[in-house]
Amino acid sequence: MTIEAVNKYLSNSPRTTLLRFATAGSVDDGKSTLIGRLLLDTKNIFEDTLSSLESDSKKTGQPIDLAFLTDGLLAEREQKITIDVAYRYFTSPKRKFILADNPGHEQYTRNMATGASTVDAALLLIDASREITAQTRRHAFVLSLMGIKHILVVINKMDAVEYSEESYNRFVFEVKALAQRMSISDLQFVPVSALCGDNIVERSQKMPWYTGPTVLSYLENIYIEGDRNLVDFRFPVQRVSVDKTQKRSLQGQVVSGVVKKGDTLVVLPGEQEVVVKNIFLYQTEFNHAFSGQSVSLSLDRDVDVSRGSLLVHKHNLPHQVDEVEAMIVWLDPKALDLKKSYIFKNAHQEIKGQVTALRYKVNIDTLHKQETDQFSINDIGRITFQAQKTICIDYYRKNKRTGSFILIDPETYKTMAAGMVVDRVPLKSEAVSSNIFVKSGKTFWLTGLSGSGKSSISDQAIGLLKDHGHPFVALDGDHVRNGLCKDLGFSNIDRFENIRRVAEVAKLFNEAGQNVLATFVSPTKDIRDMARSIISSEKFKEIFVDAPVAICEKRDVKGLYKKARRGEVKEFTGISAPFELPLKPDLHLKTDTNDLPASVEQLVNYIITELKGSTKD
Amino acid sequence: MQDYQLSYLQELEAESLFILREVASTFKNPVLLYSVGKDSSVLLHLCKKAFYPDPIPFPLLHVDTGYKFQEMYEFRDRLQREGFNIQVFHSPSALNSKASPDQLGTEKCCGILKTQALLAALKSGEYDAAIGGARRDEEKSRAKERVYSFRDVYGQWDPKNQKPELWQHYNGHLLKGESIRAFPLSNWTELDVWTYIEQEGIPVVPLYFAQKRKVLRKGSLLIPEEGLLQEEQKAQTEEVLCRYRTLGCSPCTGAIASNAQTVKEIIDELFLEQKSERSTRVIDHDRQGSMEIKKREGYF
Known part of the structure; x- marks a missing residue:
């Protein structure tokens, strides 16, 4: 071949x-x-x-x-x-x-x-x-x-x-x-x-x-x-089928989240509760269905459900509003008309309504917001839409399928605009770049050979940072291997999975406003890039704890190098597996020439400067 | 470990099911254009899955040029006997004009037998949505198609002015006389189609499998005996182990030399394939942009 x-x-x-x-x-x-x-x-x-x-x-x-x-x-x-x-x-x-x-x-x-x-x-x-x-x-x-x-x-x-x-x-x-x-x-x-x-x-x-x-x-x-959003279950009903025994099933696609047999759901609009009896597609039955799957659901009782209904979990409801704040891109040569009504179409509903306010237009050259009294083709900006009935929506940043919509002209049926629902916040504090979340934390990722001093530096740095008013969460290789990643070995796939989980955890901490200090050998560029892409590049700082193999081997705190030399540990980084040097780390700590306190000081100073920098945003 | 991850084929299937359900529930009078080929077979299977336990909620329509392969007619008739609602449309004007590719040239012949006939068929049934198995991967003007492809009152496509199509919010509103062509298989490739046929055990016309067939060699094309219109050409045929990659009218569809006799073998063959899928379709190569021109006039 x-x-x-x-x-x-x-x-x-x-x-x-x-x-x-x-x-x-x-x-x-x-x-x-x-x-x-x-x-x-x-x-x-x-x-x-x-x-x-x-x-x-x-x-x-x-x-x-x-x-x-x-x-x-x-x-x-x-x-x-x-x-x-x-x-x-x-x-x-x-x-x-x-x-x-x-x-x-x-x-x-x-x-x-x-x-x-x-x-x-x-x-x-x-x-x-x-x-x-x-x-x-x-x-x-x-x-x-x-x-x-x-x-x-x-x-x-x-x-x-x-x-x-x-x-x-x-x-x-x-x-x-x-x-x-x-x-x-x-x-x-x-x-x-x-x-x-x-x-x-x-x-x-x-x-x-x-x-x-x-x-x-x-x-x-x-x-x-x-x-993917696997948290918020949303199931817009596309079609209802009725079989010979009058049993109804609801056809649609799970646009986000996961649903399991036996789950209690709520049918929106309305508040009727139902229980999922079966999940199936053609002759295959499932115990659960998840984001992206097209399936049919049958329920424990007959309720008023039709195309346009949205099924969700009881304790995880979308926003039910009649006024929507959204960023839009105007697509049609005919400009937005404040006196005209438009059809608002999202994942499951079509409802008429009107644009009641033009908040601002974004100047593409400067990215500044400008006051405006009209939207014409290719304009981008923020509007308020008033619907004639209640709409179920999510915020676009959480859910692309239920947080987006199009506006249709009810006379020409042209698609006039594409819209993305934004969080409702007072105008003054709202910025174009939607800086409206909790101030998020950062992850400082220490990479380097076993024995290069990652953990020692991290231990001391965390104490010092706490004294400076910066509490940190430590994520350490040995630590997670005993718990979170207990089921993983040291094959290439398992190593990737190990780092993937750690990076996901770090991301969660960061989103909750927590800073993280992570110490992992993470020997290849691929593996570090994966961590960076999960945590996001602006929150991820790569710190290279650098000492030559010979020195690390001499230190050999855990006796691993000896084992590797004897062949008892396979694919040991530095001995029988490569360590790809980070070529442009955000910080380079040379632990062969600097002693421990000096490296710790260098790291702490760097982190404090970084954290200061981000408060200004 | 449960990863809640769809494979590429599951993702394509889920997307197609979504589109089929949208079309079925938003248009007044949809129809599935059934062309007997492998893509139609996949579409039909997806329809069964999408609407189960309901039967397929729209009719199937075969626009017949009269030049299809015998085995295609047999396959179609068998489905009809199995209970599928397949309506066959012969354009009356096409029958009268006795169009054939060797007399009119392929462009004109297609224009009458396919494009005009299709438009007449859609008009006679007052269909507002015609579902087809066309894939963007097939041809460069198809690569530009929306999932919902709008056609004006004359059934024509305006590629320079297509409706924006955002997320999966398909705008299916039509003015009187307008219609759409819907393409649930937009994102499938030839290899995806065969892999799915293998996975789901979907029946297809035997012409896709290699057999010894009488053909005429014309350059790299193998013209089937059935499609030869002149007696002296029939005398020059030879038996070649071959199969069809796509199926159209027999005078305008070439076979390829192949020994793939099962779906599995076809998939293996595709891994090695060096030529594009529609290279055996004479009508695509009339002149530059020939598919786009046909499509603008109303062809699929």
Whole structure:
């Protein structure tokens, strides 16, 4: 078998998961070329497609134009622009991908919103040979507004700036500054040349200074399972079926949460309580159903349920309101009309109502809020919508399916706007970047060889930090191995799972406002990147506790090195398994040259400065 | 450990079921366009699952050009006997005009037998939503389709001005005379379709499996004897072990040399495949953008 065949075979396993991602960026930043390159280098293009591409490219005089792979409409090929979202399907041995290639022109922002509404991650392209454009800012803002948690900023055309690290760093700095004013939880960067294939699938030889993942490896490893809402059970009823014995069942998709047989549910609107008798699909019965599954539910009694009803758990209700505060993107050439009624359509309801207030419009260039008396095409801002009946909604940041809606013109039936429900807070304290939560904590992640001094430093630092008024939670390798992760061994998969759980716990602490000091060998870049992507890059600080293996082995506090040398411990980091050095840690502690108190002091000072910095936000 | 995680195929299935249920409960008079091929077989199976214990709540419609393979007619008729409500539509104007690809050329022939016939069929049944098995992965203009693809009063598609389609809030409101084509399999690939057929044991037309068949070699295309319109061509056929990757009208659908005799073997073959799925469909290659032009006029 060829490599392509083996890859396809691997990707077709029943365990394979799907990643839906979008591309965004200004026109001419090379988006279509990037995608063409991604498809070409992952061997996802058929021979005959490639040869028709060659014949098309001949007409433009270019050797081969990868952009033609995605620009499928005649008008797009003629004008060499992307008008509407094109969907592409490709595989790597690790994952299946659905890619929504979004148009870059401002006039097609509505198509871009369409493409961005169903994805888990996005690639944001920037042309390294130009300045960041208004359109790039617009796209970054739309992506953050639509709640896309993982964004990879792809700095393209590095070949045009001689693969300069300095240029790359300048863009990283600028985008980070921009992103601080939006809410993007996981922001990463990669320098590429889509044209030449640098860092797309193959690691570039021309940028040895860049040590992060390639675009493909980022996409393969990005951890999205934690983004799902498995807490709030929501089941919009799509259809009710009645069998020969008059038994009714409710057909729909679990849009979030988990439901089990025997659960007590509430039917909304109304407050009738019911018990789940059966969960099934066709002839298969389930004990439970979870977010994403399309199933049928039968209940213990006949109650008033129809299309439009929402089933939820008794103690976890959505908001039932007749007034909604929302961020909207206006999609239609016809401007918003305050005197007109619109159909509000969300996951399960269609209700008429009116926009009663235009709170503000966001100026895309400055990200400032502006007072406004009108919304026209591509405008983004906040409104209040008054419905004629009670609507059940969640906040968009908690639930994309029940927290989003569209507005439909009741005369033309056009889709006028896309809306995202925001928390109701007084206008004054509310910021565009929705800084409305409890001030969250941070995770300081100590990585390094066994014996490098991680735990000793952490123990002392925690005491000192407490004295400074910063209580910390300590998460330590030995500690979690005795409890939380007792069921795990030391295989590669188990090591990843170990760190995944720890990172999820750290994330929970951070969300509750707690700071965390984590001490784990975490030997590879992949494993640390996973932790970072779970905790989110702005809350995760990497601290490299650095001492040469020889010194660690001499210390050998736990006698592990001796065991490893004797072969009693397999794959021991530093002896029989590699430790990939963190190349750009946020803090570097050299414990071979500095003594313990000096390292502790260095760490404590760093943490205090970091925590101070974040109170200013 | 319970991870509450759907595999890619379960996720695709769940999405398709959601779309089918939406269409069934929001349109007045939906219809499933049944073309007898593998994608139609998958659609039919998904419909059974989506609505169970109800029967499929809309009719199936086969727009017949009269040029389909004999085995396709047999397969369709068997389903009809099993109780599926399949309506067959022959365009009266198509029958009168005696259209054939060698006389009219493929573009005109498709225009009359498929596009015009489809539009006439939808009109005669007053269907406001036609569910089809088209996939975005098949062809580059299909890659641009929404799940709900709007058609104007003339059944035409305006690719430069499609309705925004956000989250899964499909806007199915129509003005008088407008209609939609709904594509529940939008996000499936050819390999996904076969993997699902294998997993669920879905019956498909035997033409998909390799057999010795009489064909005429024409470049890399293998033209079936059934589709040959001239007697002297029939004399030049030879027996080749081959199968069909997609099914259309016999004069315009080529076979591929293959020894895949089971679904499992087809899947294995696809891992090695170097050519795109519709490379054997003559009608896709009339000229640049030929599928888009057909679609704008009302074709699937």
